[in-house]
Amino acid sequence: MGKLALAAKITHVPSMYLSELPGPRQGFRQEAIDGHIEIGRRCRELGVDTIVVFDTHWLVNAGYHVNCAPHFKGLYTSNELPHFISNMAFEFPGNPALGKLLAAAATELGVETLAHDATSLAPEYGTLVPMRYMNQDQHFKVISVSALCTSHYLNDSVRLGWAMRKAVEEHYDGTVAFLASGSLSHRFAQNGQAPEFATKIWSPFLERLDRQVIEMWQNGEWQDFCAMLPEYAVKGHGEGFMHDTAMLLGALGWSNYDAKVEVITPYFGASGTGQINALFPVTPQADCSVLPPAQASAVAGGRL
Numbered sequence: 001m002g003k004l005a006l007a008a009k010i011t012h013v014p015s016m017y018l019s020e021l022p023g024p025r026q027g028f029r030q031e032a033i034d035g036h037i038e039i040g041r042r043c044r045e046l047g048v049d050t051i052v053v054f055d056t057h058w059l060v061n062a063g064y065h066v067n068c069a070p071h072f073k074g075l076y077t078s079n080e081l082p083h084f085i086s087n088m089a090f091e092f093p094g095n096p097a098l099g100k101l102l103a104a105a106a107t108e109l110g111v112e113t114l115a116h117d118a119t120s121l122a123p124e125y126g127t128l129v130p131m132r133y134m135n136q137d138q139h140f141k142v143i144s145v146s147a148l149c150t151s152h153y154l155n156d157s158v159r160l161g162w163a164m165r166k167a168v169e170e171h172y173d174g175t176v177a178f179l180a181s182g183s184l185s186h187r188f189a190q191n192g193q194a195p196e197f198a199t200k201i202w203s204p205f206l207e208r209l210d211r212q213v214i215e216m217w218q219n220g221e222w223q224d225f226c227a228m229l230p231e232y233a234v235k236g237h238g239e240g241f242m243h244d245t246a247m248l249l250g251a252l253g254w255s256n257y258d259a260k261v262e263v264i265t266p267y268f269g270a271s272g273t274g275q276i277n278a279l280f281p282v283t284p285q286a287d288c289s290v291l292p293p294a295q296a297s298a299v300a301g302g303r304l
Contacts, residue, residue: 001169001170001171001172001173002168002169002170002171002172002173002174002175002176003168003169003174003175003176004165004168004169004176004177004178004251004282005043005046005047005048005175005176005177005282006039006042006043006046006048006177006178006279006282007177007178007179007180007248007251007252007279007280007281007282008039008177008178008179008180008248008264008277008278008279008280009179009180009182009244009245009248009261009276009277009278009280010035010036010039010130010179010180010181010276010277010278011032011035011181011183011265011270011275011276011277012057012125012126012127012129012130012181012182013029013032013129013183013270013271013273013275014078014081014084014085014125014129015028015029015084015198015270015271016029016032016033016036016129016132016133017084017085017088017129017132018084018085019033025198028198028199029270031265031266031268032265032268032275032277033133034265035264035265035277036130036132036133036134036277037133037134038264038277039130039134039179039264039277039279040133040134040135040140042279043134043140043177044139046175046177047175048140048175048176048177049095049140049141049174049175049176050095050098050140050141050142050143050174050175050176050177051131051134051135051140051141051142051143051176051177051179052098052102052142052143052144052145052164052176052177052178052179053123053126053127053130053131053142053143053144053145053179053181054145054147054161054178054179054180054181054182054243054244054247054248055123055124055126055127055144055145055146055147055148055181055244056126056147056148056181056182056183056239056240056243056244057080057124057125057126057127057148057181057240058123058124058126058127058144058145058146058147058148059146059148059150060146060148060149060150061150061151062151063112063113063114064103064106064111064112064113064114064145064146064149064152064156064157064160065113065114065115065116065145065146066099066100066102066103066113066114066115066116066143066144066145066146067094067099067116067119067121067123067143067144067145067146068094068095068096068098068099068100068102068103068115068116068117068143069094069096069116069117069118069119069121070093070094070096070117071091071092071093071094072090072091072092072093072094072122072123072142073090073091074089074090074091074122075087075088075089075090076088076089076090076122076125076128078125085125085129088128088132090122090123090128090131090132091138092131092135092138092140092141092142093138093140093141093142094117094141094142094143095141095142095143096115096117098141098143098168098172098174098176099115099116099117099143100115100117101167101168101171101172102115102143102145102163102164102167102168103115104167105163105164105166105167105171106159106160106163106164106167108163109159109160109162109163110156110159110294111156111157111159111160111163111294113160123142123144124144126144126147126181126182127142127144127181130179130181140177145160145164145247147180147181147182147240147243147244147247148239148240148241148243149240149241149243152243153294154229154230154233154241154242154243154246154292155291155292155293155294156294157243157246157247157250158246158247158249158250158254158291158292159250159288159291159292159294160247160250161178161246161247161248161249161250161251161252162250162251162253162254162288162291164178164247164251165178165250165251165252165285166288178247178248178251180244180245180247180248181244182238182239182240182242182244182245183238183239183270183273183274183275184210184213184214184236184238184239184267184273184274184275184276185201185202185206185207185209185210185236185237185238185273185274186237186238186239186240186273186274187202187203187206187237187272187273188202188271188272188273189202189271189272193272194271194272197269197271197272198269198270198271199268199269199270200269200272201269201272201273201274202272202273206236206237206274207269207274209232209235209236210236210267210274211267213225213232213236214261214263214267214276214278217260217261217278217280218260218261218263219260220257220258220259220260220261222249222254222255222256222257222258223255226249226254226255227255229242229245229246229249239273248280250291252280252282252283252285253283253285253290254290254291254292255290256285256290257280257283257285258283259280259281259282259283260281261278261279261280261281262278262279262281263276263277263278264277264278264279265277265278
């Protein structure tokens with residue numbers, strides 16, 4: 001019935017918003033902004049009606065959650081970096097019907113997920129920043145999925161991604177994009193050193209690790225990457241323990257995925273963290289036989 005037409009791993013660095021404003025940083029994130037605009041253009045070209053964002057800034061301590069209110073509007077100030085994002089206006093439509101389908105499908109596959117349509121909960125900036133550049137005219141409906149999961153298994157996030165794809169394909173009459181909104185390495189510069197690391201990675205180790213991972217993505221080395229994801233999430237300081245990436249790869253077929261990533265915005269440093277905009281071509285996937293089992297034993301910090 002429905003179609004997953006586009007999948008991507010994207011940045012949401014708040015310095016993109018700062019880059020709009022007059023001052024010494026004006027324009028310095030234009031390449032990342034242009035990457036978002038290009039992803040939005042491709043979504044339009046593919047007929048996408050709803051963008052689902054796996055948001056590593058939405059922290060949850062129990063269960064998985066889907067914010068699918070009918071409409072979102074407000075002013076957002078980051079509690080984490082209020083000097084970067086302050087009083088940023090946002091507005092776009094939601095999609096309650098699809099949000100409920102996504103949550104029900106994940107729960108049916110054994111990953112408890114709750115849909116919230118009658119809610120005053122606003123999206124976090126992992127959703128708001130990308131939508132600022134991809135969806136300025138409110139062309140797309142938007143759903144946000146919690147992906148800063150503090151006590152969750154990466155296995156379950158993989159299964160959630162697969163379930164959500166199947167919900168789109170089997171029960172939704174429309175076309176959808178999935179965006180994993182989060183960094184690669186996410187080791188912020190130590191307090192007081194952020195300005196000198198504005199465009200740098202925190203350490204040579206983390207930069208080498210990130211660049212090797214991107215090379216694996218571009219070469220289509222998915223079996224190896226899926227096997228190393230739990231350890232990469234921990235040792236590479238992956239944002240949100242990289243649950244967004246697990247969700248995205250779950251939707252794409254996990255270790256059976258066979259496409260090569262297209263980099264839209266080349267890897268860059270931001271306050272010590274490693275960032276990218278990259279498209280993951282959507283390929284046919286017949287079944288979920290390669291999905292990891294639900295609720296396996298934990299790997300410290302990033303669970304698998």
